[in-house]
Amino acid sequence: MKFLKIALLSATLSCLTFGPFFLAETAAQQTTYPVMIQLDLKDETIQATPVLATEQRVIMLGRDGRMWDFAPQSASNFVQLATSFRPLPQFEMRGDLLAEFGNGYDVTGTGNYLVVHPAGQKDAWASQFEKLFRSFHRYFAARGIHLQRNEFPLVAVVFPDFRSYQEYAAKDGMRVSPGLVGYYSSLTNRVALYDVTHGNHDNPAWSDNMATIIHEATHQTAFNTGVHSRYAPQPKWMVEGLATMFEAPGVWDSHNHATLRDRVNKTRMLEFLEYAKTRRPANSMAQFIATDDAYYKRPATAYGEGWAMVFYLIETRPREFAAYVRKVAARSADQDYTAEERLRDFQSAFGSNFDQLEAHFLRYITDLPNKM
Structure with missing residues (x-):
């Protein structure tokens, strides 16, 4: 597996530019990257690795799998860190998710997933995502398509009601209606959905939850195993x-x-x-x-x-x-x-x-x- 080649042309950076860096080659999936960069972007400080850096556009990948895609002049306080970039291990991401979502939610880990869900509902959600992930692998292996290993634990967030889901989606820049039960974001690399049954999993409407899991987790798995690229336009x-x-x-x-x-x-x-x-x-x-x-x-x-x-x-x-x-x-x-x-x-x-x-x-x- 090849590394991303990033050429450092100068150690001194002008205030709002990525000019000293360019990406010589890119690949759909990586496991190790040579550098980690810290910078200020709008109202947040991020630590990530460059996937693409040109005079017009920068794509950076965070340790939790999040992606930032922005114009270089919108960033400031750019510094190369001494440590190399490594994806966060599952236990660290789990702690971050518990802190992010707080009381009322649990985070259940499976082999490939971290599923944030209403407290006490582990059995209803976590295994469904993992089952879909494994069946996706089996399906393509049987057809001669070798899938790459996902670099990051895959995150799915299940909200107990539409309102909390809608508030979260707004932060993603998504406008959702009750009919859009869930979505996959290639920027956050997360699936988000809400429980249309409000915790009553004997309700026939549970099939809507399951259909959403299948569709959106298929997107997420495909974009994280090399079937699709998160970085390049896909048909x-x-x-x-x-x-x-x-x-x-x-x-x-x-x-x-x-x-x-x-x-x-x-x-x-x-x-x-x-x-x-x-x-x-x-x-x-x-x-x-x-x-x-x-x-x-x-x-x-x-x-x-x-x-x-x-x-x-x-x-x-x-x-x-x-x-x-x-x-x-x-x-x-x-x-x-x-x-x-x-x-x-x-x-x-x-x-x-x-x-x-x-x-x-x-x-x-x-x-x-x-x-x-």
């Missing part, structure tokens, strides 16, 4: 398509749900089939892959199409899908991801004949109901 169809694919019991719990029927996300399949039958433009696969526009212009149909694309590719062309995932995740953080580059990366894995690929794709998804 939204792939990110959301993967998360919606994992919502199906046959994907996240294949031991108890082993059939093709179980692997199909029926809601997303029906969404896409209706869209394909009535409104989807012909020969539109390339456009869907090239930009994220569909998720902002027609979200009601984009999520179904993203699910269909990922499900088709990983079910029928897993080796090519693995190559594509690796290529996209390895992109440099200092590069935009243009439509032309997105199409070129896709074609390098799946071929350049979009007409043929789209025909196979539509035939496969359209025929799924007959196989279930």
